[in-house]
Amino acid sequence: MEVTLNVKALLSDYRLPADFKRELEVLFRENVNRVHSRTRLSSKSLSVKTQGYRLQKLCRSFEELRENGFALQSPWSLKEKHIRFLVNLWVGKKQSGGTIENKITYFRAFANWIDKPNLVGTVGDYVDRKENGLIRSYSALEDKSWEGNQVDAIAVLDEIARTDPVVAMQLKMQAAFGLRVEESFLLRPKESVRHDGLLSVTRGTKGGRDRVVPMELQISVLEEAMQYCNTLTGSTIPDGYTKTQWRNHYYDVLKRYGVTKAGLGVTSHGMRHGYLQQMYERLTGVAAPIKGTGEKADIKSHREAMIQVVAAAGHSRRRKANAYLASYNAVAQQKSAAISLEQAQAAVVSAGGEKKAAAKLLGISRQSLYRILDREKCAE
Template sequence: MAAILNVRAVVRGYRLTPTVSAELILLLDEHVSSVHSRTRISAKPLSIKTQELRVRAICAALVELREGGFALASPWNLRRKHIEWLVQRWVSVKQSGGTIENKLTYLRALADWMNKDNLVGTLDDYVDRRENGLARSYVAEVDRSWEANGVNAHEKIAEIASTCPRTAVQLRLQAAFGLRIEESFMLQPVRAVNDIDMLLEVTRGTKGGRDRVVPIEEKYAVLEAAARLANPLTGSTVPADRTLKQWRNWYYYVLERHGITKSGLGVTSHGLRHQYLQEVYEKWAGVAAPVKQAGKRPDAERHSQAIRRVVEAAGHSRPTKANAYISTFARQERLAKPTPTIDEVRSALEAAAGNKSHAALALGISRQALYRLLDAA
């Protein structure tokens, strides 16, 4: 049976009117664990963590509306003007594009539960991302792997093991199999191994409920080390005397203590996943990933095959998601070119009769880069 969040306890922690609170609880009781996604492929219900994030985001938005002068008597009174006001508020306080998109996703789920399918749009429906500094790039421009930042993963993890063997073994799992942090916490090393096919079945803590399998190859020693530290009750490597939240806090404390932060050594544990997926690409493409700036390209067929392998290993649904880890050859070539001067930009615009797309093409840069240069002038 799926775990369901105690929505009453969460909702009553917010300053909502009794009527709004009661009607919201009715909606949440019925829908809080249901999936609302265009890309999720698993039939499994949402995790307790995601359920709580969803409830808190919806409650916080309703509180913000009341503080903004909108006296909603019921969640059913939610209108487009309310969503527009919320987005403008979030933009004005400099929330990131990703944060706002997540909030809109939660509100879109609420709207769908009330059969108001077109009530909540995407961020692009409300603001110009470029003008508000909310443009997001899904193509890596810098190499976030530990290797690229001068950190020897084997040596650093061995150092961390002296402080906390469990944290170290979770880092080893991330490095060996490209696991996300949550996946490394919740992996059950004994149960997840498929000895017949020599595959690791990643099914717990996955993003979007997308289960996947990862080749074990010669990495059984990592799984054996993890199995020795497995919690006898849950089978994961999270100790029995800590909740998942408590363990997460401890995990980040240990990493910070050893300099594994952007402000410390310039890397995070997520960089191990980047490193693993870059290695997957190189294995199948026969050349280094584009983000390595090695200057060599594979033929189109090998590149496509390598991209597919990266996406499968990462547990994503779209080929373009690979770009977040390995970048693209086009982006790296563009970054390697010297930045045009403002005089060159103006000359290109004049030659293109003011057409920014044509001017950017002539300069060999993106239109977004052209805008940035003009804004900085």
């Protein structure tokens, strides 16, 4: 039986006129489980959690409009000026670019529900992104892998396994196969191994994008997982737990052992980063750009590796690989931004005036060196 969101109960938490709520309730009931994403492959309805989160943000936004003098009598009366005001309000509250873009996405879906498909623009249509610090980078700017943060994964997993072997096993699966946390919960080890030696990942995936990943020499990890399969579902969530209960337990265990940004400086998602970075290195023969070694793969190998990394990660767009691997340009820009004019000038002197040699000393491109040296001209 399909679980549905209690729309009336959700609306009761918000200070909106009764007639306004009634119209919202009709709109929500008819549309709440509709998928808006253009990259989602699954034909399934949105989860109740996703539905609820989207409606909460919409309701709170309508409250914000009324609190600031917009007496909307009907949700059908939503106009461009309301969206513009909200975006500027959120910017004024110093909300992140990602948060604001998510809210705009919810309103873009809502606009379709009220037959105004062109009502909502992008963040840049309402405010200056650069001026307000809303330029989003789709390339990693820091290495989130455990290896990149000098965390001894084997030691940490051994320690966790002493008190909670199931959590340790799920972390191992994330490291061995690049699984997301929920994918490691819902994987059915006894059913997921294909005859061609690939692992089929079909549950808990993002956007319903099923995928297969190479098992390589990691069969022992699956064999361990098979020992802990739920007797009813076959997943790795232990008997007696719901998914929500297990998720809470899982993160409690990680917190206890310091697997947090505030603790060891890493999260379990860092296992996935490490897996994809290692895959890139195996495919190209050089470390991923985020490692900052300065080595570059040839363009053909790089492009082919990016395609395979995206497929293994379960994403639909090639640029998504940059979130795990970074791009050469992003790394170069970050590195050159950290080099002062004085350091650049000193490198040029050390290299006897040879700009190419000076750039190599600094670990940046010659073009980046010229940009740094140009700062002196701009300052004059």
